[in-house]
Amino acid sequence: MEHYLINGGKTLEGEVVIAGAKNAALGILAAAVMTDDECIIENVPFVSDTRTLLKAIENIGASVRLLDRHTVSICGKGIVGDESLSVDDEYIRRIRASYYLIGALLGKYKYANVALPGGCDIGSRPIDLHIKGFETLGASVDIVNGGKIVARAKSLNGAHIYLDTVSVGATINIMMAAVLAEGKTTIENAAKEPHIVDVANFLNSMGANIKGAGTDVIRIRGVERLHGTEYTIIPDQIEAGTFMALAVATRGNILIKNVIPKHLESISSKLMEMGAKVIEYDDSVRVMADGKLKATHIKTLPYPGFPTDMQAQIAAALALAEGTSVVTESIFENRFRYVSELIKMGAKIKVEGNTAIITGVSGFHGAKVAASDLRAGAALVIAALAAEGESTIEDIKYIKRGYEDFDEKIRAIGGDMSYIPDKENGDQNNNKSDNK
Ligand code: UD1
Numbered sequence: 001m002e003h004y005l006i007n008g009g010k011t012l013e014g015e016v017v018i019a020g021a022k023n024a025a026l027g028i029l030a031a032a033v034m035t036d037d038e039c040i041i042e043n044v045p046f047v048s049d050t051r052t053l054l055k056a057i058e059n060i061g062a063s064v065r066l067l068d069r070h071t072v073s074i075c076g077k078g079i080v081g082d083e084s085l086s087v088d089d090e091y092i093r094r095i096r097a098s099y100y101l102i103g104a105l106l107g108k109y110k111y112a113n114v115a116l117p118g119g120c121d122i123g124s125r126p127i128d129l130h131i132k133g134f135e136t137l138g139a140s141v142d143i144v145n146g147g148k149i150v151a152r153a154k155s156l157n158g159a160h161i162y163l164d165t166v167s168v169g170a171t172i173n174i175m176m177a178a179v180l181a182e183g184k185t186t187i188e189n190a191a192k193e194p195h196i197v198d199v200a201n202f203l204n205s206m207g208a209n210i211k212g213a214g215t216d217v218i219r220i221r222g223v224e225r226l227h228g229t230e231y232t233i234i235p236d237q238i239e240a241g242t243f244m245a246l247a248v249a250t251r252g253n254i255l256i257k258n259v260i261p262k263h264l265e266s267i268s269s270k271l272m273e274m275g276a277k278v279i280e281y282d283d284s285v286r287v288m289a290d291g292k293l294k295a296t297h298i299k300t301l302p303y304p305g306f307p308t309d310m311q312a313q314i315a316a317a318l319a320l321a322e323g324t325s326v327v328t329e330s331i332f333e334n335r336f337r338y339v340s341e342l343i344k345m346g347a348k349i350k351v352e353g354n355t356a357i358i359t360g361v362s363g364f365h366g367a368k369v370a371a372s373d374l375r376a377g378a379a380l381v382i383a384a385l386a387a388e389g390e391s392t393i394e395d396i397k398y399i400k401r402g403y404e405d406f407d408e409k410i411r412a413i414g415g416d417m418s419y420i421p422d423k424e425n426g427d428q429n430n431n432k433s434d435n436k
Pocket residue numbers: 023024026096097123124125126127128129130131165166167168169170191308309331332
């Protein structure tokens with residue numbers, strides 16, 4: 001089985017360049033099919049989740065061309081928007097963001113038929129708020145045999161929608177459908193994550209009229225059609241945060257380039273509470289830690305709170321801090337599955353409900369561990385790089401969903417980390433050989 005082999009215990013130092021935001025890219029790539037004109041999108045991260053979504057977009061008739069490794073041209077003209085339109089292939093069910101095609105296709109064609117979303121198993125992850133939003137806009141939504149969502153509408157009409165729970169996916173999905181609805185839509189209690197703003201900016205560059213993205217009330221005035229655009233995706237907040245936590249856990253000194261420091265504030269402040277030094281520049285941050293780390297408490301919250309997608313990585317660093325830290329997960333219920341693996345490396349962590357109580361240890365030792373989801377996998381890489389001795393990390397397909405060239409970037413800052421391909425399949429599972 002393909003895996004990462006890591007020889008830990010080295011201080012990581014140097015520079016790393018952050019890729020485009022995966023979660024913004026997933027919304028933007030889906031939204032690009034909402035016009036019959038060409039959209040050119042730059043800074044698309046080369047990770048398996050974006051490749052999978054591009055394949056699904058191509059399978060429904062859009063033209064998808066990779067202009068270079070991070071620039072993609074999408075033209076939705078070839079999609080036949082009638083009842084024959086169906087998004088379902090063996091890949092699309094694996095990614096959560098397949099649901100963005102419901103909002104995009106429903107907005108454009110008033111019809112969508114999309115396989116139910118998969119994604120990392122980090123909790124029940126319902127999509128009731130998405131469905132409620134589409135229904136409020138005038139669509140009928142059915143879940144049909146085989147786990148597909150069929151949404152259709154004679155016309156979509158602007159409406160007032162209140163989200164009972166702050167949901168990134170529902171905010172983006174409803175926003176996409178509402179852009180081509182008749183009249184005004186208001187989304188209240190909207191999510192405020194940086195990628196919501198990025199998707200809204202992308203749609204506005206296509207001619208949409210969205211105001212208030214990044215606040216908890218988004219106002220959309222429907223337009224008749226969208227046009228082509230050229231757009232550059234924002235840097236990935238979570239990839240940047242992962243390298244920040246890595247610098248702290250390995251007592252390193254890493255300059256993390258191509259970031260928006262404002263998006264990293266909740267992470268920076270927690271790392272500083274732990275005793276790290278974080279220096280912000282215009283579009284980079286330097287994170288340094290030497291000596292002892294201090295325990296602290298963390299609760300995950302919607303943006304601008306501490307991101308759930310950084311919970312596992314910072315817990316790996318906290319497990320090496322002096323004292324007791326309490327980490328509370330308030331977004332997803334199944335996000336502590338990395339704990340049993342960290343314990344194999346010597347961590348002392350007890351999970352009670354949605355809380356992890358972490359008693360810091362002075363060091364980890366290498367072990368054979370497996371990733372249970374994307375961010376859990378990143379936490380294990382951090383722990384293995386901080387540990388003395390050799391570690392093997394299995395199930396790295398999860399890690400490849402969201403980290404571009406992870407092993408290469410880590411080697412460039414002095415980490416001893418190799419990608420070992422599956423013996424039978426050679427290198428073909430490595431996302432680098434997959435050029436779409
Ligand atoms: C997105 C991100 C994911 C991140 C999460 C929270 C993408 C592709 N994924 O996931 O990386 O961890 O935001 O920042 O952008 N909920 C409902 N009903 C719904 C929708 C959500 O009850 O219809 C609940 C969820 O169970 C969860 C909470 O709302 O407890 C937040 O989920 P949401 O923000 O929707 O997460 P995703 O969009 O799936």
